[in-house]
Amino acid sequence: MKTLCKSSTKFDEQALSLGFSELILQENAARGVAELVRQKLKSGEKILFLCGGGNNGSDAIACARMLSGDYECELYFITGNLNANAQAQLNIALKVGVNRVSQPDLENIGCVIDGMFGSGLSRDLDAEIILLLDRINTHNALKIAIDFPSGLDGNGNIRGACFKADFTLSMGALKIGLFSDVAKDMTGEVSLVNLGLSDNRFITHQEDFLLERTDLNLPSRTLQNVHKGSFGHAFVALGQMPGAGIMAATAALIMGAGKVSVVGKAENLTPQIMQKNNFDGADAVAIGIGLGNADIDISAIKHLPCVLDADLCYRAEIREFLPNPSAVFTPHPKEFSGLLRNLGLADISIEEAIKNRFELAREFSRQTKGVLLLKGANPIIAYNGTLYLCNLGSNKLSVGGSGDVLAGIILGYLAQGFSALEAAKNAVLAHAKSAENYQGNDYSMTPLDLIDGLKYL
Numbered sequence: 001m002k003t004l005c006k007s008s009t010k011f012d013e014q015a016l017s018l019g020f021s022e023l024i025l026q027e028n029a030a031r032g033v034a035e036l037v038r039q040k041l042k043s044g045e046k047i048l049f050l051c052g053g054g055n056n057g058s059d060a061i062a063c064a065r066m067l068s069g070d071y072e073c074e075l076y077f078i079t080g081n082l083n084a085n086a087q088a089q090l091n092i093a094l095k096v097g098v099n100r101v102s103q104p105d106l107e108n109i110g111c112v113i114d115g116m117f118g119s120g121l122s123r124d125l126d127a128e129i130i131l132l133l134d135r136i137n138t139h140n141a142l143k144i145a146i147d148f149p150s151g152l153d154g155n156g157n158i159r160g161a162c163f164k165a166d167f168t169l170s171m172g173a174l175k176i177g178l179f180s181d182v183a184k185d186m187t188g189e190v191s192l193v194n195l196g197l198s199d200n201r202f203i204t205h206q207e208d209f210l211l212e213r214t215d216l217n218l219p220s221r222t223l224q225n226v227h228k229g230s231f232g233h234a235f236v237a238l239g240q241m242p243g244a245g246i247m248a249a250t251a252a253l254i255m256g257a258g259k260v261s262v263v264g265k266a267e268n269l270t271p272q273i274m275q276k277n278n279f280d281g282a283d284a285v286a287i288g289i290g291l292g293n294a295d296i297d298i299s300a301i302k303h304l305p306c307v308l309d310a311d312l313c314y315r316a317e318i319r320e321f322l323p324n325p326s327a328v329f330t331p332h333p334k335e336f337s338g339l340l341r342n343l344g345l346a347d348i349s350i351e352e353a354i355k356n357r358f359e360l361a362r363e364f365s366r367q368t369k370g371v372l373l374l375k376g377a378n379p380i381i382a383y384n385g386t387l388y389l390c391n392l393g394s395n396k397l398s399v400g401g402s403g404d405v406l407a408g409i410i411l412g413y414l415a416q417g418f419s420a421l422e423a424a425k426n427a428v429l430a431h432a433k434s435a436e437n438y439q440g441n442d443y444s445m446t447p448l449d450l451i452d453g454l455k456y457l
């Protein structure tokens with residue numbers, strides 16, 4: 001896992017309190033950008049630096065000075081209002097031959113470096129900058145964002161428009177805003193630049209995390225003297241759309257649950273799954289998948305490890321699962337907005353829920369004691385106020401039924417005794433990896449392909 005911090009401010013404050021100067025930090029930031037440029041761009045090419053008047057702009061100006069001589073560097077300022085650092089950097093840059101231009105000329109530009117706004121973006125972009133971004137984003141030059149693509153704010157929301165980067169270099173520490181759903185189409189590849197102080201030295205208190213491929217812990221079998229009862233009995237409650245529940249049940253089976261049963265009416269049930277009338281013997285349960293308005297009796301299962309999905313988010317019964325520390329709530333944003341209302345935690349629109357996803361997820365996990373898995377392009381897992389993000393999934397997963405498969409994977413882990421948090425983390429990673437391994441076109445993956453891929457993780 002990589003550590004994520006909420007903003008640059010804490011890093012900057014801590015570095016300054018240790019005796020670093022802002023100019024030293026900027027020198028390191030600029031060197032990180034210059035190194036990437038040297039790797040990606042032939043020398044002699046023309047680079048346009050888009051500069052704001054704050055410290056993000058200062059990083060860009062320092063970078064132009066470093067590359068000047070080897071590349072043709074032009075600075076374009078979106079403001080005449082420069083802070084002291086930016087002014088100091090500009091004085092040096094002009095002396096070493098960096099050009100300052102009054103209009104951004106995109107002809108023959110090989111690379112655009114975005115140093116307009118970083119973590120200081122505090123309001124919507126002006127119309128003029130939005131127009132500039134429209135022109136830049138459709139240009140085929142290499143695009144590198146310093147710290148944040150301009151237009152993306154610290155909460156990962158786009159403020160009018162956004163620079164569409166091929167690479168984003170996060171300065172000092174990785175910031176959570178770079179991993180929102182909308183950021184995924186804007187940041188390009190995100191990497192960290194060391195500003196002279198390891199992010200591990202800087203983090204002194206609880207932060208959030210970005211899951212990595214190597215965090216996937218499969219429910220591998222180690223002992224031989226075992227039997228089906230050793231791996232748990234998973235149950236899925238079926239409802240008005242039983243096919244969805246059967247896909248979840250199949251995913252749980254392939255993920256290693258020893259036995260899998262369904263409760264509720266199913267026609268043509270695959271023989272590998274058992275039909276039951278009640279939840280007797282369940283080690284873990286998934287409920288809500290394809291449920292609709294079907295009747296359910298949850299009295300026997302509300303204390304069990306469980307996955308609470310889909311339609312259950314809107315129904316009163318979900319309240320009875322509180323506080324169950326081994327409950328995993330798996331809403332997509334619309335269901336999350338409904339769930340917050342249903343539980344009396346917030347009465348907000350889907351758009352508001354998406355906009356404030358990080359803090360709402362954090363608060364939800366504190367209030368409910370369970371684990372939240374808020375689905376999206378970059379799903380968020382929240383437990384006890386800590387967030388775990390996953391940016392490894394892809395648009396192949398945008399197909400009806402892939403959430404049902406995810407619920408089934410979580411169920412499979414829960415049945416085998418994994419904690420709710422471990423089940424959610426591993427399930428998100430297994431889900432993303434199965435999609436990544438899929439060899440067909442990006443538009444053709446079905447939930448059954450996704451389930452099949454679970455066999456070969």
Ligand SMILES: NC(=O)C1=CN([C@@H]2O[C@H](COP(=O)(O)OP(=O)(O)OC[C@H]3O[C@@H](n4cnc5c(N)ncnc54)[C@H](O)[C@@H]3O)[C@@H](O)[C@H]2O)[C@@H](O)CC1
Binds near residue numbers: 056120122123172
């Ligand atoms: N503080 C430091 O010492 C360091 C800062 N660094 C860089 O500095 C950045 C943060 O710098 P700043 O805090 O100066 O902030 P920015 O450079 O991101 O922007 C600040 C300026 O933009 C204005 N502004 C904000 N939103 C605007 C909008 N929509 N339209 C027009 N103007 C707007 C603000 O009023 C302020 O004047 C980081 O992202 C990083 O790139 C790094 O070099 C590391 C060291």
Ligand SMILES: Nc1ncnc2c1ncn2[C@@H]1O[C@H](COP(=O)(O)OP(=O)(O)O)[C@@H](O)[C@H]1O
Binds near residue numbers: 398404405
């Ligand atoms: N563009 C995307 N990138 C990454 N993951 C995605 C994307 N689109 C959908 N997903 C994932 O696919 C799943 C969709 O679940 P859901 O919306 O509940 O669909 P359904 O109810 O049809 O199964 C979630 O796990 C979500 O995170």
Ligand SMILES: [K+]
Binds near residue numbers: 056118145147148149
């Ligand atoms: K920027």
